[in-house]
Structures are given as structure tokens and as C-alpha cells.
Amino acid sequence: MSKTILVVEDDPATAAFLVSGLEQEGYTVHRAADGLRGLELAQDGDLNAIVLDRMLPGLDGLTLLETLRVQGIDTPVIILSAIGSTDERVRGLRAGSDDYLVKPFAMTELIARLEVLHRRRVAVPAVVTRLTCGDLTLDLLSSRAERAGQVLMLQPRAIQLLEFLMRNQGQVVTRSMIFQKVWNYDFDPGTNVIDVYVSNLRKEIDRPGLAPLLRTVRGAGYRLGAAQ
Numbered sequence: 001m002s003k004t005i006l007v008v009e010d011d012p013a014t015a016a017f018l019v020s021g022l023e024q025e026g027y028t029v030h031r032a033a034d035g036l037r038g039l040e041l042a043q044d045g046d047l048n049a050i051v052l053d054r055m056l057p058g059l060d061g062l063t064l065l066e067t068l069r070v071q072g073i074d075t076p077v078i079i080l081s082a083i084g085s086t087d088e089r090v091r092g093l094r095a096g097s098d099d100y101l102v103k104p105f106a107m108t109e110l111i112a113r114l115e116v117l118h119r120r121r122v123a124v125p126a127v128v129t130r131l132t133c134g135d136l137t138l139d140l141l142s143s144r145a146e147r148a149g150q151v152l153m154l155q156p157r158a159i160q161l162l163e164f165l166m167r168n169q170g171q172v173v174t175r176s177m178i179f180q181k182v183w184n185y186d187f188d189p190g191t192n193v194i195d196v197y198v199s200n201l202r203k204e205i206d207r208p209g210l211a212p213l214l215r216t217v218r219g220a221g222y223r224l225g226a227a228q
Helices: 012-024 035-043 061-070 086-095 107-123 156-167 175-181 193-205
Strands: 004-008 028-032 049-053 077-081 099-102 130-133 136-139 144-147 214-217 221-224
Touching: 004 012, 004 035, 012 028, 012 049, 012 107, 028 035, 035 049, 035 061, 049 061, 049 107, 061 077, 061 086, 077 086, 077 107, 086 099, 099 107, 130 156, 136 156, 144 193, 156 175, 156 193, 156 221, 175 193, 175 221, 193 214
Parallel strands: 004 028, 004 049, 049 077, 077 099
Antiparallel strands: 130 136, 136 144, 214 221
């Protein structure tokens, strides 16, 4: 599958060089000729990286980058600039760039830097420390569960059960799945322990006045999530 790159560069010759070189390496390339259009494209779509000129009409590269980061868009960005001073490199990095390449540059170096960013992004997945399901939350670090701002009083095994249900919210999970993932049994020992834990968990989650989240699916198992 090809990776998608956004090139934001106002100089036609440089832009043509970038687009041609990236496409030869198997990238799908979108191009913007000014900062405002670049910001629009960066906000819309699934991009693997952005190659961003420092000096742009309409909106300069650093302002564009800072806007993306404020909006929570963490797409990797390589800044291209004819300004190679240490101060400018520092400004670019502090604005949120992942790399800074000085013009003129070799296409092979740009490709290598993009590959490094891709490996870094793939190799270090985001660590999930908080699960949510509507107004139900579970902090995995503190094992603290809340529903509508109220703390739920749950024992460790119930927390494990809740985590499993929240990670599979919207899906029906069977008793066998729960025994295997929560109790570490590869078989159903034939007790009603799951029924008891689910019942107690439901009393905490679905308190009076709150929309039910935990449901029993007759003949199948249990499902956590808002009513469909």
C-alpha cells in the first residue's frame, strides 16, 4: 500500500522535483501551493507525513504547523527551508516539526528521513491508559472507574472484567471468552461466577437514572455499549 504525503511548497520547480521524486518511490502525493491551502489539506484526510516549506504565501510554515499541533493533529512534519541557522532549526522543532531539512537537499536524504519517521511512528504505538464508553471511564493506571462522574466501587477482578468489556464495547462477548481473557481458563468450569460478577458490575454501572450500558444477549453472552 502506498503512503500518502502532503507537499506544501510555493515554488513550482521545487514542488515538481518533490512530487516527481516521491511518486517514483511509491508515495501518493498531494500538493498545496500556499499555507492556507496546505492547512486545509493537512486537516482533511489520512496523511503519513507532511513536507512543509518554511516560507509560504498566505500562511507561513511555522504558523501552519503550530495550528495543526494546537488542533491535536500529530502527522509527522519535515520542514524544508533555505534558512539553516541553529536558531531557525530550533524554532522549527519547537513549533512541532519532527525534522528540519535545509535547501538545497538531495531527494535520497528526504526519502531516508521520511522512512525514519515512518518506522518511528509504526514502532511506537500510542499507549492507551484510559478507556471510555459514553459517560463510563476506566483509568488503567489507577484502576479507577467512573460513570457520570461518580466513582464505581469495584474489586480487582471486576475491574479486569470491565476492561475486557470496554475493549470490546459494542461486540457480544461469550462466557468462554470472558473465562479465557479475565479468569485465564481455557474452558468453562460450569459455575455461575461470571453471572455473579456481571450482575454486580451492572449494579454499579447502570445505577438508577442512567441509561443502561451492560446488557445480556440471550443465548450468546454480554455486550457493553449504548442501546442500538
